[in-house]
Amino acid sequence: MRAFNKRMGFWFSAGVAIILALSGCGGAASNSAPTADTTAASPVQTPPGGESANQGSTSSPVTIENNGRTLAFAEAPKRAVSLSQHTTEIMLALGLADKMVGTAYLDDQILPELQEAYAKIPVLSKQYPSKEVLLSVEPDFVYAGWKSAYTDKAVGTVEDLEKMGVQAYLQQSSNMTAPGLEDVYADIEKIGRIFRVEPRANELIERMKNEIGQITDRLKDVGQPIPVFVYDNGEDKPYTAANNYMTKLIALAGGKNIFDDIPKGWTSVSWEEVVARKPEVIVVVDYGDKTVEQKRNLLLTKKELAELPAIKNNRLIVLPLSAASEGVRAPIALKTLAEGLYPEKF
Template identity: 30%
Template sequence: MPPIASTVRRTALTVAGLVVLTACGGGVSSSAGDAADRAAEGYPVTLKNCGRTVTVDSAPRHAVSLNQGSTEILLSLGLADRLDATATWTDPVMKGLEKDEATVPRIAGNQPSSEKVLAEEPDFVSASFESTLGRGGVASRDQFEELGVPTYLSPTDCAGKDNTGSGDGARTERLTMDAVYGEVRDLAEVFGVPERGEKLVTGLRDRIDRATADVDASDATLLYWFANAEAPYLAGCCGAPGIITEELGAENVFDDAKEEWPQINWETVADRNPDVLVIGDLTRRSQTAESAGKKIEFLESNPATKNLDAVRHKRYVLLSGQAMNPTIRTVEGVERVAEGLRSFGLAG
C-alpha cells in the first residue's frame, strides 16, 4: 500500500509543478496557459453523490471510467483526451464515438483488478454500478479516497434503489431519465465543461420527443430479456426498461417485480404471453444466450416459449445491453422499441 500512496502523491506533485510552470510561462504556450486558466475557474467542485460528498480540486486529466455507460458519457462530452483507461464493456461503443474510444486504452473487458486501475495513477474514477465500487468490486470508494482519488458513482444505481440484497438490486422508486441527465451534468461539471453537458442533455431530450411523438402503445405488452437461457434475467418494473416502457405508454408484463433483473422461469413468461419481446444483443460471453441470435434460437425451440404470440409472429426488438441499462443509450432503447412497435402495428 505505501508504494501506491506515494505514487499518487508523486502524481499530484507533478501536476502542481505543471501549474507553476504555466503561471510563470515556463515553456508553455499562451493558448495552453489560457486553457489552463479557464480549466481552473470554478474549482474546487463539490457534489453530493450517492450519500457522499465528492470534492474535485481541479479538472481531471487522468481519469479512469470503470463501466461502459460512464465511459460513453465522458466520450460524448468530448473528454477522450482526459481518459487514461476504461473497463467493463458489454457491447461495441456507441455509434459516433468509435474514433475517440479507440484512443483510450481498455485495461479489461470485464472488471479489472484494483492494481490495474491504480497502475494508471488516476486522478478521478467513475463507475455506473455500485457493485463496481463496492464489496467484491474493483475497490471501495473509501479505498480510492484514502489515496486521494475522488470517485463518482452513477446516481441511476443508488437513488431510489436498494443494492443490499443479492442480484442486481431492487427499485424502491421508478427510475426516470432525470437521473441520467443528472449524471451527465455532474460529470460535465467535474471536468469543467458544463455547457457540453447541457448540450448533450438537450439532444437526448429531443431524441425522446421525436421517437415518442406519434406513439400510443397502451394496448401493447412487452418483455425485456437481458441474458441467460436457463434462468433468464428479465426486466422488472422500474429500471431502464421501465423508462422505455413508460415513455411509449406500453406495459411491462413483469411490472409487478421490483427487482432490477429478476430471474423468472419460462412457464411464468408463457402465462403472461407478451406481445413483443425486447431482446438484449450482447457481445460479452459471461452468460448463456448472450447474443440476440442465440436468444431467438432458444425461444423458437423451447417448448415453453415457442408458442408465445411474440415468438409465433416474430415480434422481436433487438437492443444493445447498454440500451437496457440506465445510461444515455436508454434513449436508443426508446427509439428502437418505438420503431419496432410501429412496424408491428402496435403504436396506436
C-alpha cells in the same frame, strides 16, 4: 444474468429493431476498436473545439452528492478512468477524452462518432482492472457504472481509493430503483459540474431530450400499451426486467413490461408466469455467453411458449446491453423499442 453487473463483449448495430428475424447479433496499452454502422439518430456530436475539455477552467470548488456520499472537488480531475461502457461514452460525449488516462469493460462497439476519441485512450482491462493496474496510470478520478467495480475483487472500495487520493463516482441512475431519464440527465449534469463543462453537459441533455421528443411525438395515438416480456437469459427460469430503467423506456415506447409490478430491478420468474401474462412482444437483451441466435432458438422452440402471441407472430426485438444502460444511448434505445413495437409509425 444479471445482467448489468456481468459484462461480456458483443457487437452492436445501433438503433435497429430486429423484428420477425433475429441474427446473432482491453489489459491493453492501446485501443483500436472498429467502427460500426448505425441507422438511428444519435444525440452525441463532436463538442465545439474538438475533444479538448478546456471549456471549464474555473477553480471554484464543486461539491457533489453521490449515492449517499459527498464528493468535493477543488479543481476538475485531470487523470480520469472510466470503468463501464456507458460511463465511458458519457465522458467522451462531453469532450473529456483529454482528461482520461484509461478505460475498461467495453460491452460492445463504442458509438461511431466517439470512436476516434476512444481509440486514443488506453484500455486497462477487458473487464475491471485490478487495483494495481488502475493505480499504475495514477488516476485522480474513477467513474463506474455498477457497484461491482468498487469491490476488493475489482479496483477496490471507494474508501480505499479515497485514501490513495482517487475520487470515485458511481453512476447513480444505474444503481437505484426504477430510474428514469431525468436520473440519467442528473448524472450527466453532475459529471459536467465535476469537470467544469456544464454548458456542454446541458447541450448534450437538450439534444437527448429533443431526440426523445421526436420519437414520442410519433406515438401519441398508439392507444393501449403492448404487453412486453424482456428476456435477458436463463433456460430453466428466465431472468427478466422488473421495475427498472428498461421498463421506463418500454413505457415511453408505447409498451408495458408484463413484470413491472415486481418491486425489483431484475428478477427470475417462471415460464408459466410468462405464459400467463401473454406478452405480444419479447425484447431480447443482447450480451453474454449466449448469442442472439441461441436466445432466439430457445424462445422459439420452448414448447410451453408456442401459443404466446409474441412467439406465434415472431415479434422479437433485439436491444444491445449498451443501449439498455443508463447513458447517452437513451434515444437509440427508445427508437429501437418504438420501431419494434410500432413499425408502422417509423
